[in-house]
Amino acid sequence: MAKEKERKDDRPVETKTWRAMYRTMVKIRLFETLAGEYFAAGQIPGFIHLSIGQEGSSVGVCSCLRPDDYVATTHRGHGHMIAKGADVKRMAAELFGKATGYCRGKGGSMHIADFSIGILGANGVVAGGLPLIVGAGLSIKLRRTDQVAVVFFGDGAANRGPVHEAMNLASIWKLPVLFVIENNQYASTTPQSYSCAIGDLCQRAAAYNMPGYGVDGNDVLAVRETAARAVAEARAGQGPSLIENKTYRVRGHFEGDPQKYRDAAEVQRWQAENDPLRRFEDFLRRRGVLTAKKIRRIEEEVRAELDAAVAFAKESPFPRPEEALEDLFV
Amino acid sequence: MSDRLLTASAALAEALIEEMTRDERIFILGEDLTAHAGIFGQFKGIPEKFPGRILDTPISETCIAGCGVGAALTGMRPIVDFHFSDFVTCGMDELCNQAAKIRYMFGGQVKLPLVVWCPDGAGLRAAAQHSQSLEAWFVHTPGLKVVVPSEAADVKGLMKASIRDDNPVMFFQHKRLFRREGPVPDDPDFVIPLGKAAVKREGRDVSLFTYGSGYFLCQEAAAELAREGIEAEIVDLRTLKPLDFETVAASLRKTYRAVIVHEACLTGGFGAELAARIQAELFDFLDAPVLRVAAKDVPIPFSPPLEDFVLPRAADVVAAARSVCNR
Numbered sequence: 001m002a003k004e005k006e007r008k009d010d011r012p013v014e015t016k017t018w019r020a021m022y023r024t025m026v027k028i029r030l031f032e033t034l035a036g037e038y039f040a041a042g043q044i045p046g047f048i049h050l051s052i053g054q055e056g057s058s059v060g061v062c063s064c065l066r067p068d069d070y071v072a073t074t075h076r077g078h079g080h081m082i083a084k085g086a087d088v089k090r091m092a093a094e095l096f097g098k099a100t101g102y103c104r105g106k107g108g109s110m111h112i113a114d115f116s117i118g119i120l121g122a123n124g125v126v127a128g129g130l131p132l133i134v135g136a137g138l139s140i141k142l143r144r145t146d147q148v149a150v151v152f153f154g155d156g157a158a159n160r161g162p163v164h165e166a167m168n169l170a171s172i173w174k175l176p177v178l179f180v181i182e183n184n185q186y187a188s189t190t191p192q193s194y195s196c197a198i199g200d201l202c203q204r205a206a207a208y209n210m211p212g213y214g215v216d217g218n219d220v221l222a223v224r225e226t227a228a229r230a231v232a233e234a235r236a237g238q239g240p241s242l243i244e245n246k247t248y249r250v251r252g253h254f255e256g257d258p259q260k261y262r263d264a265a266e267v268q269r270w271q272a273e274n275d276p277l278r279r280f281e282d283f284l285r286r287r288g289v290l291t292a293k294k295i296r297r298i299e300e301e302v303r304a305e306l307d308a309a310v311a312f313a314k315e316s317p318f319p320r321p322e323e324a325l326e327d328l329f330v
Numbered sequence: 331m332s333d334r335l336l337t338a339s340a341a342l343a344e345a346l347i348e349e350m351t352r353d354e355r356i357f358i359l360g361e362d363l364t365a366h367a368g369i370f371g372q373f374k375g376i377p378e379k380f381p382g383r384i385l386d387t388p389i390s391e392t393c394i395a396g397c398g399v400g401a402a403l404t405g406m407r408p409i410v411d412f413h414f415s416d417f418v419t420c421g422m423d424e425l426c427n428q429a430a431k432i433r434y435m436f437g438g439q440v441k442l443p444l445v446v447w448c449p450d451g452a453g454l455r456a457a458a459q460h461s462q463s464l465e466a467w468f469v470h471t472p473g474l475k476v477v478v479p480s481e482a483a484d485v486k487g488l489m490k491a492s493i494r495d496d497n498p499v500m501f502f503q504h505k506r507l508f509r510r511e512g513p514v515p516d517d518p519d520f521v522i523p524l525g526k527a528a529v530k531r532e533g534r535d536v537s538l539f540t541y542g543s544g545y546f547l548c549q550e551a552a553a554e555l556a557r558e559g560i561e562a563e564i565v566d567l568r569t570l571k572p573l574d575f576e577t578v579a580a581s582l583r584k585t586y587r588a589v590i591v592h593e594a595c596l597t598g599g600f601g602a603e604l605a606a607r608i609q610a611e612l613f614d615f616l617d618a619p620v621l622r623v624a625a626k627d628v629p630i631p632f633s634p635p636l637e638d639f640v641l642p643r644a645a646d647v648v649a650a651a652r653s654v655c656n657r
C-alpha cells in the first residue's frame with residue numbers, strides 16, 4: 001500500500017473500466033471464498049485450488065483482452081475464467097459436478113473451459129497450456145486476424161521443459177502470444193527461491209529474445225499497463241512477451257493443505273499489507289472513483305449474483321450416469 | 331516374526347527405510363518430497379532419517395526421470411516419485427526410449443537399477459488427468475518391469491524386490507488404497523520376488539485374475555459368489571511383467587473358467603494380453619470364453635455419478651463369474 005502513496009496518481013481516470021475491474025476482482029474473491037466454504041462442507045467433490053490474493057494478475061491482464069482473444073489457464077484457474085467473462089453459474093455447477101456445468105460434470109474445478117469466449121481450458125497438467133497457446137498463436141497468424149493468445153502459468157510451471165520450447169517457438173515465429181507467469185512464490189510445498197535458478201523469472205525472456213516485464217502483480221493497474229503494451233505489440237505483429245506478475249498465494253496449494261512449509265505469519269503479512277483488492281479499493285477511493293456506499297453496493301450485487309450461482313448449482317441435477325459415455329468423439 | 335496391521339502407505343515407507351538403511355546408494359527424487367513427506371505422506375519418517383537422500387526437485391518430470399536413469403547408470407540406485415502416475419507422459423522419452431532400451435541397445439553392458447513410483451488410480455473425483463491406470467503402456471514396452479501391488483504386505487515385499495532389482499521397474503500404487511490396512515510381516519528380509527503371483531483365495535469354480543485395486547473388487551465379489559454357491563479362486567498377479575503364467579495356468583487347469591479384472595480401461599488393457607495368452611496356451615482347459623471386467627473406454631470423468639459408472643464394480647465381477655459358470 002505504501003507504494004500507492006508514493007506513486008503520483010497521474011493516470012488518466014478510466015472510471016468505467018476501473019469500476020468494472022474492481023467489480024470483477026470482488027467477484028473472483030467471493031467466488032473463491034464460497035468455493036472454499038462449500039468444499040470444506042463436503043459439497044464440492046475432488047480437490048480445488050483457489051486464487052485468492054492473485055486477482056490483480058487475472059483482472060489486470062484480462063482487462064486488456066477482447067472476447068475473441070484466447071486464454072489458457074491452469075489448475076488455479078477460476079479467477080482467469082471470471083476475468084475473461086465466464087458465467088459463474090455454469091462454473092459453480094461444474095464445481096459441484098452437475099449436468100448444467102460448463103463441462104456437464106466431466107471436468108470439475110481443474111478442467112473448466114468456455115470456448116465461446118476463447119477460454120481454451122484450465123489444465124490439470126502443470127505447464128500443459130504453453131505449447132497449446134503457441135498453436136493458438138500460430139493459428140491467429142495463419143488466419144491473419146489481430147487476436148492475441150494468453151497463457152497463465154505458475155512459478156513452478158516455469159521449470160518444465162515445454163515452457164522453454166513454447167517461448168522459443170513463439171519468438172522465432174513472432175506469434176501474438178503473452179506468456180504470463182503468476183509468481184505466487186510457491187509451487188505446492190516448494191518455494192520459488194529454491195526451485196528457480198534466478199529470482200526474476202521475467203529475465204528468462206532475454207533467452208528467447210522477447211520483452212520481459214517484472215510487475216507488482218498485486219497492483220492491478222500496473223499489470224493492466226504492462227499487459228496493454230504487450231497486447232498492443234502482439235496485435236501489431238511484433239511477437240510475444242513474457243510478463244511476470246509477482247504475487248502471493250494466500251491459501252494453501254489446495255484446500256486442506258497442511259502448509260507445513262511456511263509460517264502463518266508470512267501469510268498474514270501479505271493479507272494485511274498487500275492485498276490486491278484492498279489496494280485497488282483504496283486507490284479508487286482516493287481518486288474519487290468509488291465511495292464507501294458504492295463499494296457496498298457492488299459487494300451486495302456480486303454477493304447476490306454468486307448466491308444465485310450457488311443456488312443454481314445446488315438445484316441442478318447430476319448428469320445421468322450414461323452421459324459418461326458421451327462427448328468422446330464428435 | 332509376527333504380522334502387524336499397517337497401512338499401504340506405512341508399508342511403503344517401511345520398505346524404503348529398511349532398504350535405504352541397508353544400501354547407501356538408494357535415494358529418492360521427485361517433487362514436494364520433504365515438506366510433507368511426499369504429497370500423500372507416503373515417505374513418513376524418511377526426510378528426517380535420511381537427509382540428503384530424499385531430494386526435492388523443481389516441476390521437471392523429464393529431468394526427474396532422466397536423472398534417475400543417469401544416476402542408475404553410474405552406480406546409484408534411484409527411486410523416482412512421479413507425483414501422480416498421469417504425469418509419466420512428461421517423462422515418457424526417459425522411461426520408454428532411454429531406461430527401457432539402454433541395457434539391450436548397448437548389448438547388455440550396463441545395469442539400470444531404477445524404481446519409478448507412480449501413485450495411480452481413480453475414485454477420488456480427481457478427473458481425467460489425475461486418475462488414470464496406465465500400466466499397460468509400460469507392459470507394452472520391452473525393457474521395463476511392471477509391478478502393481480494390492481495389499482499392504484504386497485506393497486512392502488514388492489517394493490523391496492523392485493529396489494533390489496537391477497532393471498528399471500515401474501511401480502504403480504493405488505492412491506485410494508494408501509490408508510487401507512493389512513497385515514505386514516516385520517521380518518526385514520520379507521521380499522516378494524518379482525514375477526510371482528499369489529493365490530489369495532482358493533476356489534474350484536472360476537479363476538479371477540486380477541491386480542492392484544481389482545483385487546479388492548474380486549474379494550468382495552468372491553464373498554457374494556460364495557453365497558450363491560460359486561467358489562472363486564482369486565489370483566493376484568502382483569507383477570505384470572514378468573508375468574507368473576505358471577500360477578495362472580495352474581489355477582485355470584483347476585477351474586476351467588477365467589475372468590480378468592482390472593481398473594484400467596478395457597480396450598488394449600492388460601486383460602487383453604492375458605486373455606490372448608490363455609486362449610493360445612490353455613485352450614483345452616477352457617469351458618467358457620475368457621471375460622474381462624474393466625473400466626469403460628473413456629477418460630475418467632469428474633462428477634461422482636459419472637465416475638462411478640465408468641469404473642468396474644464388484645457386481646460386474648459377480649455377473650461375469652456367473653456368466654462363465656452358466657448361472
Ligand SMILES: Cc1ncc(C[n+]2csc(CCOP(=O)(O)OP(=O)(O)O)c2C)c(N)n1
Binds near residue numbers: 156417
Ligand atoms: C506435470 C505436472 N507435474 C506435477 C503436477 C502436480 N502439481 C499440481 S499444481 C503443482 C504446483 C504448481 O505450482 P505453480 O506452477 O507455481 O502454480 P500455483 O499452484 O502456484 O498456482 C504441482 C506440482 C501437475 N499437475 N502436473
Ligand SMILES: [Mg+2]
Binds near residue numbers: 185187
Ligand atoms: Mg506458484
